[in-house]
Amino acid sequence: MFRHWKILLLMLAITLVPMTVLGQDQPVTLRVVGFVVPPEEIGTPLDQAYQDFLATFQENNPNVTVEALETPPEFDTQLLTDLAAGTAPDVWQQDGSTLARLIDTGNVLDMRQCLDVVPELSLDRFYPSVLNIHMPEGEDGPIYGLPNDFTPMVIYYNPLSFENAGVEVPTPDWTWEDFLDISQRLTLDAEGRNATDPDFDPENIVQYGYRHRHYVFEWIYWVWQNGGDVIAPDGSTVDGYLNSPETIEAITFLRDLVLEHHVSPEPVSLEQMTQQAGFLPVFLEGDVAMFPRGHWELVGLRNQSNYEPERVAVISNPSNVEEATVIYESGWIINNAVAEDPAKLEAACRLVEAATDMDYQLTKGISGVAIPANQAAAEQIAEETEFPELEQAFLEAVAAGRPPYGARFAIWPIVEQRLDLMMENILAGGDIQEEVDLAVEEINRELERAGQSGS
Amino acid sequence: MATANRTQAGVDHYVPAKQSLWKRFWSRSNERVGYLFILPSLIHLIIFVIIPLVFSLYLSFTDWRGPNFQNAPFVGLDNYEFLLGDRRYWNAMRNTAWYTILSVPGGMIASLIVALVMNQKLRGVYIFRTLFFMPVISSWVAVSVIWITLLDPNAGILNYVLRQFGIPPVNWLGDPATAMPSIVLISIWKGLGFQMVIWLAGLQAIPQELHEAAAIDGATRLQSFLRITLPLLAPTTFFLAVTGVIGSFQVFSPVYVITQGGPRGSTEVVVYNIYQRAFEVFDMGYAAAQAWVLFGVIFLATLVQLWYRRRQGEEVLF
CATH class of the missing domain: 3.40.190.10 (Periplasmic binding protein-like II)
Known part of the structure; x- marks a missing residue:
């Protein structure tokens, strides 16, 4: 009997070992x-x-x-x-x-x-x-x-624009206050006066400090830097987030860059500047000193005919309440x-x-x-x-x-479109509180519907 | 049965026995052959039009967000209820109506003027007709690129002409006030050739004798145009108005290529909204509901036009 067991085990081993090996291969x-x-x-x-x-x-x-x-x-x-x-x-x-x-x-x-x-x-x-x-x-x-x-997302800057305005290039520990001050001193009118000068002519700007646009993918981290957010962590509501004091303050700061301090071109001016050849040649020429973007833009910049290495530098975003960017x-x-x-x-x-x-x-x-x-x-x-x-x-x-919110919330593309429109209206002179409240109402309708369907 | 009828009625003519539709169909071999001929088109129609149509209607009562349709929950009228309060959708509907109001009469008037000129016996008129028709067969993308260049605020030829008259440059596509009229202008230019051909067909169907008689009676060319040409073009006008309104409510390509709904949502039209919902957000059920509401609006607009035409005492053409 014992001998039979041994034979059986032997046969089993002979059968199973190749099967396992074959399974892997x-x-x-x-x-x-x-x-x-x-x-x-x-x-x-x-x-x-x-x-x-x-x-x-x-x-x-x-x-x-x-x-x-x-x-x-x-x-x-x-x-x-x-x-x-x-x-x-x-x-x-x-x-x-x-x-x-x-x-x-x-x-x-x-x-x-x-x-x-x-x-x-x-x-x-x-x-x-x-x-x-x-x-x-x-x-x-x-x-x-x-x-x-x-x-x-980081900030690209053109060191030649800084040199032209006589401004020191920023260091990674810069704050919103530093950013605004640098942007103002980089913004020059046709007479060479910068935006801190009482006689500065905002109708005749030849060099801007920064480019702010309405796209949320380029500004959401400014809200985070101010300790705010645009949506609840579980994606259930934007009420209490998009209209929180911190978020409103960040949106106001960004709006003021364009409409109050004139350090960023208004949307119409920006479009006119970039309509023919796009933004990158304009940046490399030094007409806009800083703009937010990701690593991919290095490739775009190097492909421009007016590219020179000394015209491109990169720095992390300024911080306010906290450091933050989006990946x-x-x-x-x-x-x-x-x-x-x-x-x-x-x-x-x-x-x-x-x-x-x-x-x-x-x-x-x-x-x-x-x-x-x-x-x-x-x-x-x-x-x-x-x-x-x-x-x-x-x-x-x-x-x-x-993380980008598209990795967290399935409904993000709808929210994103609405936030883009909100900022577009604000940059066109719309009242911040009104525009935010309208966006909160419309986005919450969408979130409620998505929540009901389990998306 | 036929005999019985004859006896009861007390008349002498033959009254055929009533057969069911099915029996009558199979008893006529010619009809059967006819159906065989249209079978390929019928199958195509069923598979590619009727089934998708019914499917999309069903879809509008579900919350299908992809990929598997089997998991899509049935939500009844929820999509339609949500749509009623969807400010963005109704803003797009308003923009679409604005586009229709501008483009349909504008396009018809412009193409009628061109057709009147092209209806003259001029040397090389066929070449001009071909030239006017060329935008119709051109791709929307190519046309859009050309017009983006023409409307460029700095280097565009339109602003160059304005500057010659001392008028300040206009940011045609970047200003919410002028973006939609610009899209309308481009659409009219592109569709001009097609409408011109239809007008030409209408114009050439008007007997020359009528104009000659009017001329003998002392009518001026303007009177002849207003009293003879225009009234006799009424069926063509009606056809172009109806197809124009239907087409305008479905405008998509110029918005998709040129403005993407901007600036500030001023050129966002209904079909672009549906496209975004369906293929950018994959909210298929809601997009289908939006499409069916659009269908309802177009259907209603067409009914109003038909009603107006009937009230005028004209025969309905369709």
Whole structure:
């Protein structure tokens, strides 16, 4: 009898061991969006980097075939349609600003499953504030995707404009008070008088200090810096937030930059200045000394015919009550359907691990559009780049970065449109309290409806 | 049965026995063949028009925010109720009505003037007709880019002309007061050729003898135009007015390409609003409700026009 047990065990081992090994090496095909350049960029270093990455990944994972798909136009719409049809990719790159809507569909894998399957995928590699974008329920909650690359919003300035106005360039510890003072001294009329001069002529400005526009993605963090907010943390209301004293004070400060202190062009003037060639040549010429933007604008500026390195510098936002900026980010998302097949799940997790490790993340420096989400890669690029002080300014801003609200609230696009309109009306001379109250009423109607439907 | 009828009625002519529609259909082979001919179009109509139409109506009673329709909760009239208090939607409706009021009569008058000139026996008139028709077949994006350049506050040719007359430059697309009239101007220019062709067809259907008789009676050209041409163009006028109002309420492309609803929502029109709700926010159920309310408004506007036409004692054309 005992001899029979041994034979049985032996047979079981002979059968199970190859099955387990075969299970791991089971051929898997992953459909992935995020590693194909548009046709006009074929043959560029970025294209080469993508191909090298895929070749290396497949070499290390011979059982996995990666079917790299081109990012279609109107990707968000296409993705929702594909998810409904069951033909969505297994892994894709997702703009963090629309993440909440996607999470709501229930199609995003909780990446904690990957941490179990691929132990080398450590969360320590990411900047905490960037990783936070993917953790809407806090540290103990699910992780919807992992960061790929990002940028905090910072302030670009033209050192030549500062020189022209005889103003010292700012330091990272600057405050709102410093910002206003610097902006006023940078704003010059045709006679060379700055905006602090009692004889300053606001009808004849030749150099502006700053560019403030109505788009909420460029001003929401000013509200945060003043200790205010525009919406409740649970997204249930804007009443008590958008109309709070702190928020009103921040909106007033921004409005006054345009209408009271004249340090920022009025919308009509700005449009006239930029209609022909866009804003960037105007900035590089020194007609506007500072403007808020993300890392991607470095690429745009370098492509201008009047670009010179000494005309571009970057600094983190000034603080008031607290330091704050917003981080715009793209992340890697795994389709929840992948979890049904353990082999596919492991392959997808391995792909995301490889796409966020140091080697691949260093290739983010090629395009320069965004900063690698991998801390070590970002710091190495910042050290090795031609203009380390620029990259350093971006990295210094990361700690104070907060998630974009599109990653928190599915209804944010509607709120965003209404806030844009509110600020547009205020900059056109509308009464702040009236415009804010109107926005509160209309947005709350929308939030109430969304709350009833559970969105 | 036929015999019985004849006996009861006491008449001598043949009264056919009543058959059901289905039997009558199958008893006429010619009709059956006819239906075969229209079958492909019918299938196309059912799949691509009728089913989506019914589906969108159903959709307007749900809160479908994608991606899976199966999970969309049925909310009854909630979307319509919400829409009643949606200030932004009614602002867009107001803008659309303003666009319609400006563009329909404006376009009709401009195209009639062009058609009257193009109806003359002039050398090269066909070339001019082709030129006037060219914007109709051009893409909205190309047309928009051209007009953005023409309306540029600094370098645009329109402001250049104004400056020659000592008029200060206008920020055509950047000022809420002038943005919508600018869009109307562009739309009229683009649609001029199509309306001109319809007017031309109407003008050429007017017998020349009437004008000759009027001339013999001493009528001036203006009198001849007002008393003969215009009244006889009434069916064409009615057709252009009805199709113009329907088309204007659905304006989308120039707003999407040129102003995106700005400045300050002054060019936000209903279809652009629907587009944003459906494809930027994926609020499909509510967008469908908005579309059906728009349909109701257009339907009502058309009914009013038909009623007015009937009151005038004219036959209805459609």
